[in-house]
Amino acid sequence: MKQISKVTGKSSARRNITGKLTATMGMLGILASMSAAAADWSDTSISWHHGSKFAEPFNTEDITKDIFSLTHVSGYKYGTNFFNVDMLLSDSKDAANANTTAVGAQEVYVVYRNTVDLAKAASFDFKLGPVKGSGITFGFDYNTKTDAGYNSKKRMLVVGPTLMIDVPGFLNVSLLALVESNAPCNTFSNSCQPRYTYQTHPMLSLAWGIPIGSSAFSFEGFMNYIAPKGTDEFGNDTKTETLFDGQIMADIGMLTGGTKGTFKAGFEYQYWMNKFGNDASGPAGSGAFARTPMVRAEYHF
Numbered sequence: 367m368k369q370i371s372k373v374t375g376k377s378s379a380r381r382n383i384t385g386k387l388t389a390t391m392g393m394l395g396i397l398a399s400m401s402a403a404a405a406d407w408s409d410t411s412i413s414w415h416h417g418s419k420f421a422e423p424f425n426t427e428d429i430t431k432d433i434f435s436l437t438h439v440s441g442y443k444y445g446t447n448f449f450n451v452d453m454l455l456s457d458s459k460d461a462a463n464a465n466t467t468a469v470g471a472q473e474v475y476v477v478y479r480n481t482v483d484l485a486k487a488a489s490f491d492f493k494l495g496p497v498k499g500s501g502i503t504f505g506f507d508y509n510t511k512t513d514a515g516y517n518s519k520k521r522m523l524v525v526g527p528t529l530m531i532d533v534p535g536f537l538n539v540s541l542l543a544l545v546e547s548n549a550p551c552n553t554f555s556n557s558c559q560p561r562y563t564y565q566t567h568p569m570l571s572l573a574w575g576i577p578i579g580s581s582a583f584s585f586e587g588f589m590n591y592i593a594p595k596g597t598d599e600f601g602n603d604t605k606t607e608t609l610f611d612g613q614i615m616a617d618i619g620m621l622t623g624g625t626k627g628t629f630k631a632g633f634e635y636q637y638w639m640n641k642f643g644n645d646a647s648g649p650a651g652s653g654a655f656a657r658t659p660m661v662r663a664e665y666h667f
Contacts, residue, residue: 405440405447410667412436415634417660420456423641423650424515427459444487445501448479448573454511461514471513479505481528481538498532503540515552519561522546524569535576535584542569546595564604565596582620587612587634595643604643611636613662627666634660 413435420429431454438449456470463469481501484490492500507522526542545566551558570591577584592607615632619625636658644650 405442408438408440410436410438411664413662413664415660415662417634417636417658419656419658420460421638421641421653421656421658422460422513423644423654425460425653426651427653429460430457431455431460445481445483448481448505449477451476456513462512463514463517471511473509473511473513473518475507475509477505477507479503479524483530496532497529499530501528501530502526503528503542507546517551519549519551520546521548521561526568533574533576535574537572537574537576540569540571540573542571543567544569544592544595548599550599559599562599564598567593567595569593582617583632584615584617585612586615592643598643602648603645605640605645607641607643608637608639609641610638615662615664630664630666632662634662636660 413433415433415435416431418428418430420431422429433455434453436451438447440447452473452475454471454473454475456472458468458470460471461469462471481503483499483501484492485499490500502525504523504525506524507520509518509520511518523545524542526540528538528540531537531539543566545563547561547563549559549561571588572590573588575584575586588609588611590607590609592609594604594606596604598604611634613632613634615630617626618629618631619627636656638656638658639654640646641650641654641656644654646652646654648654
């Protein structure tokens with residue numbers, strides 16, 4: 367009876383967590399649809415990514431994750447919006463909590479960026495060499511995760527200038543100031559930290575989507591180079607963080623004679639050194655250095 371009760375408890379916990387995260391995804395999807403209705407142009411997609419070499423700080427195991435994403439990009443009178451929400455589902459090597467180690471962690475991570483084009487909003491048409499325009503970007507990151515060791519509750523505001531580079535497709539380069547805080551809660555030690563705000567710190571951020579000639583293939587992704595954010599909530603020094611996520615995607619419609627721009631599939635690679643500012647050569651160990659190949663599929667509508 368005890369074993370049955372324990373299994374039932376795990377299943378119930380998993381259903382509760384999944385239900386909350388699914389509701390969050392649904393709500394954010396409605397907001398994206400409302401934004402699309404007011405846009406000059408928009409592209410909304412759902413995608414699936416899968417990899418078996420994910421890493422988490424203080425965890426030496428290779429973790430398998432499935433990531434389901436909702437992404438919305440749109441243009442309006444004065445600039446562009448970018449909105450993305452990921453639902454990340456880990457296997458049991460990244461346990462949900464100390465009492466249900468057979469259940470993998472679940473996470474929702476939300477990113478929103480609004481870039482105001484200065485040429486459109488203020489008639490400031492800055493062009494120099496490969497730079498075709500400039501803007502001001504602002505937005506936020508938000509996450510919540512159920513895992514055994516940390517249970518992140520990240521909140522981050524960003525603002526800074528953006529340069530738009532003259533390439534096929536797009537390449538934006540931003541220098542952003544980050545105001546980040548977290549309030550983790552460790553289920554192993556049963557101790558929760560009050561919300562802690564790190565030092566304001568800069569991030570050099572690149573985002574791109576570049577077609578490969580006139581082929582059906584494109585090179586897409588982003589890269590963030592993040593300066594140390596002072597000491598963390600436990601008094602440890604943080605490190606410079608490098609995150610690269612690149613994808614080679616194929617437009618399946620172009621390859622098969624179907625509708626262009628509707629279904630894409632390809633390969634993704636993520637390189638993440640000193641993940642979340644943790645020192646990969648220190649106590650966080652190999653889990654703070656992720657090198658993760660993935661497969662990826664997208665449906666655009």
